[in-house]
Amino acid sequence: MLKAQGRPIWLTYYVRRFMQHPVTNFVFDFGAVVFEWDPVKRVQAHFQGEWYGHTSAQALAQSIFGHPTWHSFDQGLSTLEFVIEKSSERLRIDPQLLALFLEPIGEDLAPIESSLRVLETLLKRRQENRDIKLLYLSNMPAPFARVLERKHSFLEWFDGGIFSADVRLAKPDKQIYNLLADQFKLSPESTVFIDDQALNIQAAQSLGWSGIHLPAHADLAEKIQPFL
Numbered sequence: 001m002l003k004a005q006g007r008p009i010w011l012t013y014y015v016r017r018f019m020q021h022p023v024t025n026f027v028f029d030f031g032a033v034v035f036e037w038d039p040v041k042r043v044q045a046h047f048q049g050e051w052y053g054h055t056s057a058q059a060l061a062q063s064i065f066g067h068p069t070w071h072s073f074d075q076g077l078s079t080l081e082f083v084i085e086k087s088s089e090r091l092r093i094d095p096q097l098l099a100l101f102l103e104p105i106g107e108d109l110a111p112i113e114s115s116l117r118v119l120e121t122l123l124k125r126r127q128e129n130r131d132i133k134l135l136y137l138s139n140m141p142a143p144f145a146r147v148l149e150r151k152h153s154f155l156e157w158f159d160g161g162i163f164s165a166d167v168r169l170a171k172p173d174k175q176i177y178n179l180l181a182d183q184f185k186l187s188p189e190s191t192v193f194i195d196d197q198a199l200n201i202q203a204a205q206s207l208g209w210s211g212i213h214l215p216a217h218a219d220l221a222e223k224i225q226p227f228l
Contacts, residue, residue, distance in 0.1 A: 021189035023210065023227040024131045026122055027161075027180065029171075030138035030148070032196035033214055034119075035109040039065050042108075046101045052091050063091060073141045076165030080143055106147030116154065118220050123157055125228070136161030137180050137193065139170045160184060171195070172203035181207070192227050194220065 031037035039061040047060065054060040064070060069086045072078040084102060088095040119134065126132040136158055140148070142165035149155060162180050169176040177193075180186065188208030195201050201211035212223045 021187075023190055023192045024129070025133045025135065025184070025186045025191040026224075026227075027135045027137050027186075027191060027193045027204075027209075028115075028119075028158075029193075029195040029197075029200065030136055030140060031109070032216065033194055033220070034112060034115050034136070035148070036112055037109065038216070042101070042105075052093055060091075071170065074139045074164050075170045076142055076168045080141065106144035107151070109144070109148065111152065111154070112220075115220050118224060119154070119157055121228070133159045133184060133186075135159055135180065135184060135186075137171065137176065138162070139164040141165050171197070171200040174203055174207060177204055177207055177209070192224075194224070 028034055040058045043057040043061045043064070047057070051057060051060045054063060064087060067087070067090075069078070069083055069090075073080065073083045080102060084095055084098050087093070088098050091098075122132065122134055126134065134157060136155075138145075138161070140163040142163070145163040145165060160183070162176060162183075164170040164176065167176065167179060169179065171177070181188070181191070192210040192212060193201065193204040194212040194214055195204075196214050196216070198213050201213045205211045210227065212220075212227075214220055214223060
């Protein structure tokens with residue numbers, strides 16, 4: 001790994017940028033960042049080796065969650081009933097079985113304890129510095145978003161945010177980032193975005209935001225440290 005004065009190059013870049021423009025806006029994705037989300041494990045647990053013509057659980061998960069039918073649900077352009085109907089026809093999965101797989105997703109999303117500890121640290125920082133904002137920007141179908149709002153009181157820690165289905169836009173479309181920035185008066189140089197998808201991070205960076213890519217099993221506390 002390339003290093004400058006004992007630091008990795010990427011860390012040196014962010015340290016220098018932070019010294020010039022301290023980060024005050026922390027924008028979080030929810031799935032796989034704040035809440036546990038592993039679609040492949042969900043497929044494995046539910047379908048138990050029956051991949052419906054696919055070679056693996058990963059391939060079946062991609063056919064369900066990576067398809068335009070699901071993306072339209074993410075954007076608030078269709079209903080869960082529509083997704084079940086069309087996906088059942090396309091994948092030849094019994095609609096009742098598919099409903100049992102999809103309907104409980106909102107209830108099943110569990111907070112990641114290590115991420116909650118990071119949020120608690122930022123809450124304390126916000127008490128000392130009123131300029132700090134905690135925000136979310138999540139691709140989330142409306143029914144699941146409403147469950148999270150009802151079920152998890154810690155969402156009140158956030159100053160606000162956007163669920164994709166509520167605005168009929170989704171990452172990595174730059175319009176949804178700009179909508180959040182306009183709504184909360186975010187300056188790009190003072191904003192960092194945390195997401196598990198590299199494409200979503202790249203979209204944020206193209207607008208001048210800093211980005212933290214958080215792939216599976218990465219340590220958020222370590223990744224966010226240069227911005228604290």
